[in-house]
Amino acid sequence: MIGLLLxxxxxxxxxxxxxxxxDKWDGETNFFNKIAGVLAPFQTIIGGALIVLSILVFWNNxxxxxxxxxxxxxxLTHVFGKVPALETSLRKLSDKxxxxxxxxxxxLIVIGLISLF
Numbered sequence: 238m239i240g241l242l243l244x245x246x247x248x249x250x251x252x253x254x255x256x257x258x259x260d261k262w263d264g265e266t267n268f269f270n271k272i273a274g275v276l277a278p279f280q281t282i283i284g285g286a287l288i289v290l291s292i293l294v295f296w297n298n299x300x301x302x303x304x305x306x307x308x309x310x311x312x313l314t315h316v317f318g319k320v321p322a323l324e325t326s327l328r329k330l331s332d333k334x335x336x337x338x339x340x341x342x343x344x345l346i347v348i349g350l351i352s353l354f
Contacts, residue, residue, distance in 0.1 A: 239293055280315075287312065298352075301348045304344050
């Protein structure tokens with residue numbers, strides 16, 4: 238059950254993070270923009286689910302779970318200001334990961350699809 242929830246969170250988070258690249262591949266149909274528009278209000282929940290569920294099953298697929306945690310951190314960037322004790326360190330980590338946002342997003346989609354089968 239946790240694995241299925243993590244798979245759904247990986248695919249959803251990957252769509253949100255990799256939207257710029259997916260939009261280029263999509264062309265004129267705006268398919269991924271429509272999906273991202275539906276998922277955008279749940280960005281905080283998806284990011285939190287990526288982190289928490291990845292920690293719960295951390296040793297099962299170590300590399301996949303590290304990518305999921307990094308994706309969760311990128312999705313929770315706007316929330317870090319509300320945690321004063323960890324704000325500076327989390328913002329520094331998020332700023333270092335930001336250039337790799339699309340790569341991590343596409344990776345999360347691939348991880349989610351691999352986990353389905």
